[in-house]
Amino acid sequence: MELDLLVSNFQKKDEKAFEKLYNMYSNSMHGVIYNIVRDHEIAEEVMQDVFIKAWHKADTYNSSKGRFFTWILNIARNAAIDKTRSKAFKNSGKNLNAEFFVDILETSENLNDKMDAIGIGTYVKALGEKCKAIIEYLYFKGFTQKETSEELDIPLGTIKTRNRNCIKDLRAMVLE
Template sequence: MQLEALVIKFQQKDERAFETLYNMYSESMHGVIYNIVRDHDIAQEVMQDVFIKAWHKADSYNSSKGRFFTWILNIARNAAIDKTRSKSFKNSSKNLNADYFVDILPTQDNLDNSTDAIGIAKFVGKLAEKCKKVIDLLYFKGYTQKEASETLDMPIGTIKTHNRNCIKELREMVLN
């Protein structure tokens, strides 16, 4: 089924369409959320919150405003960041500023992981350090270009082209 049709059905509260979308994107969201909260239980809790919120707020999605993946990615990042700002989370005094997604990619020692994920981890390992960081900020953390340029100490104009080159490399590695 076409994605557009699937999304429309989801917006009409079709549970099977919801399940299909869930299967398409839930693991990605889990990865994004876990990268931010770095706690398995909290990540599960945020996951449930995100998809319940998506279900309730399905009407607010409009394909002319962006990809469905981007829409749910936004919900996930915001929910995870909100969680890290909550009092209970701060009390566990986690310092996440320096962490980025590369740290949580599976290693080959961990045989429980899918070979696909291990393969990707291997590819990502080959990316330049600056690529890993820009991808982390823009996709995993939801930084704006300006915030990314400040964090990476890189002119705002070059963020776009730099990111383009990084994603190009990533695509060659993971899609072929």
């Protein structure tokens, strides 16, 4: 499979493979990071750190442990959350009590994806509040199922199926 080859080349420090993976995932990671730090400059800074870390830690990835996307998503989330815990970040007085990712879609300044973002934003608004929260926690914040269930006051046993249905809705909206 092409992705496997790409990842394998990336692990061999192949620059072309690195570029391709960057092009595949950088926007996504940027969105995830920005959703957490809510600051353009810091998001760009963390973005660079994430891909630098991925390059250096490439050999720690193993496809039997999960998707490459999941692996790099994990690095990005952790790096962004670490950043928000840093003293400098706290001193900057950033207000992180913002809404879930949804508001970003409404104010996205990414011109390349503007139409996309507006379109997606319109649809995503239609997602149930619980769905937005579940997606936010599970994918973009890296909460465990247990933490998510406690945060949302949803029984742990139903998180899986609720999540399944939410992603189904999302897929219907963003994938044609």
